[in-house]
Amino acid sequence: MNTEKILEELYSYSMFGIKLGLENIERMCEALGNPQDRYRVIHIAGTNGKGSTATTIEAGLIEAGYRVGKFTSPHIIHFNERIQLNGEEISDQDICSYYLKVKELVEKNMIKATFFEMTTAMMFLYFADKNAEFVVLETGMGGRYDATNVVNSEIAVITNVTLDHVGFLGDNIYDISKEKAGIIKNGSKVIVGDNNQDFIRAISVETENFVNIKSKYKNVDYILDKEKFVTDIKIGNKRYFFSLFGEYQVVNFLCAYETLKMLGIEDEIIQKAAQKVRWPGRFEVYSRTPLVILDGAHNTDAAEKLKENLNLLFSPDEVVTIVSVLEDKDIKSIMKEIRGFSDTVIFTSLKMFKRGLKGEELMKYSDSFKLCVVENDVKTAYEKAIFMKKRVIVVCGSFYLLSRFKQEA
16 A cells, blocks of 8 residues: 555544544553653643744754654644654655554554544654654643643643634633643653743642743843844853744743753753754745745734734735635634734635635635735735735745645645
8 A cells, every 4th residue: 555545544534533532542552562651752732832842852852962753743745744753754654554553453452543643653653663762742732631641751841822722622721721731740840931820820730840931031132133034042141043033932942942951951052953943834934036934823823923023024015915724713813913914915725625715715804904815726826926026925824725835836
């Protein structure tokens, strides 16, 4: 069976939807010999910033000479992006091999697994077989009942919490924070990157011993380099040229920095690693001529962070935005943030994806924009954006849209 067929079969497990609970994954891991116990784990939860933080920790550990696995989601173009060892994506051959291993035990034990549970089990076994020393593990959703939460993590990092996935995690910051805090284990060190009092109160239910990044590093200086799109961060008398751009990336970097320091990684190694971090789809400079910036911005908080960055660089009349958003998101709030950095939008389609909308369906949110165009074909949408001759083209609203853009535009 080729990789395309394997992935088609793997995605079919999505029909079982999102299932909160650990019974399935615990049974799957037990049948595999509990591979998740064979390496040191850094577990990361949070509404936004998980991937940037995870990738920075990964870069620091690799630079220090460790064999490092990283698990993130979603992917932008290829499934392989989700599972990486020392920065190298899992091969098509290994996807097939590990899928068939997990499929066999799922059928043998009559487990009704979801797509994410299947993927998580494949990842745990792959990293064990490849002798990973560390695994940097990003939760899929929430924390307490996320399939990744069968690990006994050495360090738990919770980047921040805003309202997202309210249908599954709760409709207020405290309840959502309690779910994220479920990754905290007895004996694990805890790092948090948010000062919200409801968030702190929820974390305190799980542990009294945690490092609050915003308190510990409140006097850190930083400069946003608007030419190179890097963040120059000064801690003590040392400077870190962080390759991800934005004020919000300072907190992500500090979460990673504190994690690496807890693991005994030297400053000089972190300095080298900071310049090597690459994280697609997060203020990604896709092209310089014309200037094209790709950003998932799939919830209100992420859209607000994108607005912060763009407002430093451009006025709204210099920005045209190609956008589409999934139907279960707070579209009105996301559009409000987009209007804060762009007065011209091209609504395009994600109808080919579950929960996706056509451009026409987004027109009801067009009131505040100076100009709104519907173009469901993303390649044509890009051509129209270029024709407008604005200083920058932004593509945002969903990682599914970034995937379409990279493949079709």
